[in-house]
Amino acid sequence: MKKIENIKLDEYFLWQAFVTIILLALMLFLVINQEAVQFYANNFQRVTKADVQLYFFDVGQASSTLIVTPDRKSILFDTGSTDSAESLAENLKFILNKNKIKNLDALILSHSDADHVGGTMVIMQNFDVKRVFRPKQLSYIEDSSDGYQVVTTYTYASAIQSIYNEGCPVEYVNNLSTSFGNLEIEIFAPNRINYSETNSFSPFIYGQYYNKTFLLTADATAEREDELLTKLEQSGRQMKIDFLQVAHHGSKYCSSEKFLKAISPKYAFVSAGDEIHPSQEVLTRLKDVNVRKTLVTKNDGMLGVGIYKNNYIICDMHQFFDVPLAVMLLCVFMFVLWHYLEVQRENKKIVVKKFCNKKRL
Ligand SMILES: [Zn+2]
Structure with a gap:
């Protein structure tokens, strides 16, 4: 049982690291290519x-x-x-x-x-x-x-x-x-x-x-x-x-x-x-x-x-909303939301586990 939990925990961190890297890369791209992004966005x-x-x-x-x-x-x-x-x-x-x-x-x-x-x-x-x-x-x-x-x-x-x-x-x-x-x-x-x-x-x-x-x-x-x-x-x-x-x-x-x-x-x-x-x-x-x-x-x-x-x-070039900044904020928001949902999901698992354990007792 302990072994299985460890694997799940590793997967969770791997996914978290992967999504974080993707979001950071996206943000970096947006910062470097502000003008290009603005061009496309407007x-x-x-x-x-x-x-x-x-x-x-x-x-x-x-x-x-x-x-x-x-x-x-x-x-x-x-x-x-x-x-x-x-x-x-x-x-x-x-x-x-x-x-x-x-x-x-x-x-x-x-x-x-x-x-x-x-x-x-x-x-x-x-x-x-x-x-x-x-x-x-x-x-x-x-x-x-x-x-x-x-x-x-x-x-x-x-x-x-x-x-x-x-x-x-x-x-x-x-x-x-x-x-x-x-x-x-x-x-x-x-x-x-x-x-x-x-x-x-x-x-x-x-x-x-x-x-x-x-x-x-x-x-x-x-x-x-x-x-x-x-x-x-x-x-x-x-x-x-x-x-x-x-x-x-x-x-x-x-x-x-x-x-x-x-x-x-x-x-x-x-x-x-x-x-x-x-x-x-x-x-x-x-x-x-x-x-x-x-x-x-x-x-x-x-x-x-x-x-x-x-x-x-x-x-x-300047009449539109600053799109790169908006996209960056959206990325941060998505990341926080995703993290929050993951924590909620983990908490639920723990509650269910506790409930099951209690039932077994
Ligand atoms: Zn002139």
Whole structure:
């Protein structure tokens, strides 16, 4: 009898140890993979299944946006700053994997500022990039014999050099009208080569999927916004924009009242990370044109937009309940409950045994 009891006791401890190890491993996994778990747990998963996807990466006071097309082509618009390059590469890899996309079909650098090209080297080294585009600005590593504006930022020069190092040619961004399945993309390149501000070289990327539209702006200035309105009118494109990337991190010098009224954005997305961006002026102007929601990467983390033929979904990393913490608490609760039930079961056995023994007596 004693022998049998010992075996039962050993089994009990073995099971307890086994379940404890599993729960601890699960908790450890959750702690290490907080971001991944959050990604799966919230609506981001639904965004990754949408026909057209837009991602505004949280890269601090910088900008990097990804477009995933219905035929699963990927277009990266800017690479953020040098500081955020590693995290950008990580998030980019995660999204491309979710979409089973193996390479970056196009990288478009909007202009030479460090907060838009800083992550280029890391992107070039970690991804198979098919084509790279940039506006007609030159860095100091090239000659200016063709008359284009010479821009001498070290980060830009390093970025361009890193593209050449990977054996990838660099093409100029020109006006372009193309389609990926039913997604029509229009690139509105800068009109001139002699803007006084570097930011004015930023091309606009306009997209239309059935009746949904989006507009990516990088650091486009008010001067360029005016040009865009004229071009949009001429092209006969839908003027109303559903998803707008607010220009120049929400700077008060762009997103003019006239521009916002003309495009009447439904949702606004701001890539910003410092204290002065987005400006209160722009937030007010957006409110005045009845934007349903303005999301900012510094407050909401990475932002995602999933566009379907008749529907859309918008997500941010921080709007949902902290799922990993909730799952961890649930694990602890389950463990305590399980332990309690086991103790109860053992107590019952003892009571029954005592009762039987008494009966025998
Ligand atoms: Zn910028």
